[in-house]
Amino acid sequence: MPKLLRRLLPLLFLVGLGWFLWTKVRPALADFENPLNPAPRVTVTHNTVLQKVEALGRMELVRYEFRDVVEYKKSTYRFLPDAKVALIVAGNAIGCLDLRKLRPQDVVLEGDSIVRVALPAPELCVWQIDHSKSKVYSIENGFFQDAELVDAGYKYAEANVRRAALNSGILAQTEQNAQQILRPILETMTGRRVILSRQMQNPTVPAKR
Helix, strand or coil, X not given: CHHHHHHHHHHHHHHHHHHHHHHHHHHHHHHHCCCCCCXXXXXXXXXXXXXXXXXXXXXXXXXXXXXXXXXXXXXXXXXXXXXXXXXXXXXXXXXXXXXXXCCHHHEEEECCCEEEEEECCCEEEEEEECHHHCEEEEEECCCCCHHHHHHHHHHHHHHHHHHHHHHCCHHHHHHHHHHHHHHHHHHHHHCCEEEEEXXXXXXXXXXXX
């Protein structure tokens, strides 16, 4: 029996060594199983840096959506025709109240049944182009400056979204929605009748000469 064991020990050692080497080499050989379609190797390097933390207190109360066809024309060279781009533009604007501007003196309790709240003035807090719903319809005489022409056209369209929102009364609608939305919330929270008004603007003092 000892002689048989001495004969088997080298064999068992070789089997164990072979199994150990196989477990180490098998991951490296996985890429050669299908040489025509090797598994892709992906390497990602990033360095995320937090640059700014901002407290948000804007309450969005109304959204206006716009659709427009904009033709932007630019004179380039004196003896060449004007460069033109036509855009089909979708944009939106959002009216809000910046509740960070609410001051302690803007909340006044009257007896046991009334609370008066002077809200800050409504603002146009967002106006932007929705590029996913916008597209370039045509470009003429771009003279190898198509990208700049399209970018200038979109910038003009974005500024026009702001003008259109203000002309459409978005600030008045924001103030009206504040009355409809905030009053029930505040009345439920306080158990009082809530009267909403506009903050009084501090008068500007002329500079001394």
